[in-house]
Amino acid sequence: MSFENSACAAVLQDKSTDGVVDEDRRGFVKKLSVATLALGLGAAAVQCGRFMQPNVLYEPSKVFKVGELGKFPIGSRIVIEGRGVEIVRERDGMHAISLVCTHLGCLIKPVENDPDIGYMCPCHGSTFAHNGEVQGGPAPKDLPWYDMYLDQTGALVVDASKVNHKRTKLVV
Amino acid sequence: MEKAVLRKLTLLCLICGLAGIVLLGLTTIRDGKREWKDYQAEYKEQLLKKIDHARNPALYDRIADMKPEIKQVVIEEWGTVDRCVTCHMGIEDPLFTGAKQPFTTHPNPELLKHHPVEKYGCTICHGGQGLATTFEGASHKYIAHWPVPMVDKSLMQSRCGVCHKDYQAIGADRLIKGREIFREMHCAGCHQIDNQGGAVGPDLSAFADKDPGNFDYTYVEGGHSKQSWVMEHFKNPKKVSPGSPMQLPALNDYQIECLTNYVLSLSQRAFTKQYTSKVKAGFVPQRVDVIVPEVELSTTAEDLKGGEE
Numbered sequence: 215m216s217f218e219n220s221a222c223a224a225v226l227q228d229k230s231t232d233g234v235v236d237e238d239r240r241g242f243v244k245k246l247s248v249a250t251l252a253l254g255l256g257a258a259a260v261q262c263g264r265f266m267q268p269n270v271l272y273e274p275s276k277v278f279k280v281g282e283l284g285k286f287p288i289g290s291r292i293v294i295e296g297r298g299v300e301i302v303r304e305r306d307g308m309h310a311i312s313l314v315c316t317h318l319g320c321l322i323k324p325v326e327n328d329p330d331i332g333y334m335c336p337c338h339g340s341t342f343a344h345n346g347e348v349q350g351g352p353a354p355k356d357l358p359w360y361d362m363y364l365d366q367t368g369a370l371v372v373d374a375s376k377v378n379h380k381r382t383k384l385v386v
Numbered sequence: 387m388e389k390a391v392l393r394k395l396t397l398l399c400l401i402c403g404l405a406g407i408v409l410l411g412l413t414t415i416r417d418g419k420r421e422w423k424d425y426q427a428e429y430k431e432q433l434l435k436k437i438d439h440a441r442n443p444a445l446y447d448r449i450a451d452m453k454p455e456i457k458q459v460v461i462e463e464w465g466t467v468d469r470c471v472t473c474h475m476g477i478e479d480p481l482f483t484g485a486k487q488p489f490t491t492h493p494n495p496e497l498l499k500h501h502p503v504e505k506y507g508c509t510i511c512h513g514g515q516g517l518a519t520t521f522e523g524a525s526h527k528y529i530a531h532w533p534v535p536m537v538d539k540s541l542m543q544s545r546c547g548v549c550h551k552d553y554q555a556i557g558a559d560r561l562i563k564g565r566e567i568f569r570e571m572h573c574a575g576c577h578q579i580d581n582q583g584g585a586v587g588p589d590l591s592a593f594a595d596k597d598p599g600n601f602d603y604t605y606v607e608g609g610h611s612k613q614s615w616v617m618e619h620f621k622n623p624k625k626v627s628p629g630s631p632m633q634l635p636a637l638n639d640y641q642i643e644c645l646t647n648y649v650l651s652l653s654q655r656a657f658t659k660q661y662t663s664k665v666k667a668g669f670v671p672q673r674v675d676v677i678v679p680e681v682e683l684s685t686t687a688e689d690l691k692g693g694e695e
Contacts, residue, residue, distance in 0.1 A: 250403035257410040270456040
């Protein structure tokens, strides 16, 4: 693009030869430059921010199927291997409870045939009630319940990314 | 500096700055617009039509709130990450039987029941590039310089054979036939499998695990993949590997397919061992014959029929 040939340039050239400084034009160019810089930096910052939040990580999905409903009879407590979750089905519904100790993250063990203690951590002896409440030991928090639902194929799905704070059971 | 030059520089800076902004804008738009997002939106729409709110409100609301996201199956023991389910969302869902690609259900739901996607992923059987999230990138079709394309239908059984060595039990007719041909032609005279056989040619025990990048594709006419290399090698070993003493009687296409299936199933990867009791391969040569005999391969009517398919 040739500057001298453009009409705009010709006009500006005339004015400058007269010794008159076009302050409006100078101000406009200044503002435009600052705006361009700000936009560019802003967009670059946004993209850098995006880069820090990857679309996906190399880790197993937090939403996973645990099997057909028939696999979990009423009164059963079934530990899902490799996921740190136990599926408990009772008469009034079912829930998925985390088996990761809230103290230091050890995998806790369900305790069979005890009316008060449901879970015990083998590392430091924290004990939890059947509903996950801390009964004793160093564990600072109750065991969380995770969201659970039945999908359209009839499979039970646990969503470990969402904690079921209200501790509502899935009625099936 | 002259004023005219200064003005020129100012204008140049402005143009560059604006062009930079436009490019950044385009990158953002391009980054946000991915084909899998469109597929997920379409899947969501179709699924909402297929399910009933009254029957399972929790599921309906969950799907209605579904945001586009990359879905993946991480199989740590095999070191694979398969993102195929990002687009193939209905792969295990009977509601999508007969739907168009990529939503349609797996054509063999019975097989999928024994190999749940969540446990095995997709590329273990189908090959391709599991990490990719585009049609081209996943290697659905041959792409130059990507050495592990998706496994062709005719070679699917080679992947079954990686873990399953009892071919009769899984009804893998091509593997059975391939192993038969291997035995009939006395391939073991030169090639070893599991320490049995001659040592004239390369050991084939872990042929499926060999890096496709180490093959010489100079004389291969098809795509530069191991599958093409093996097929063409069996058609004409001397052409694909000049100087090789390997001799083969002329095989028909079906026989080549079976033999290719068989050799591409020979794997020694550690994870396959847990699914395979050590020697059920059935291949135990009684006697090792290092002289390559002239073999007249029997071609049955059944083979010819198979070859025509």
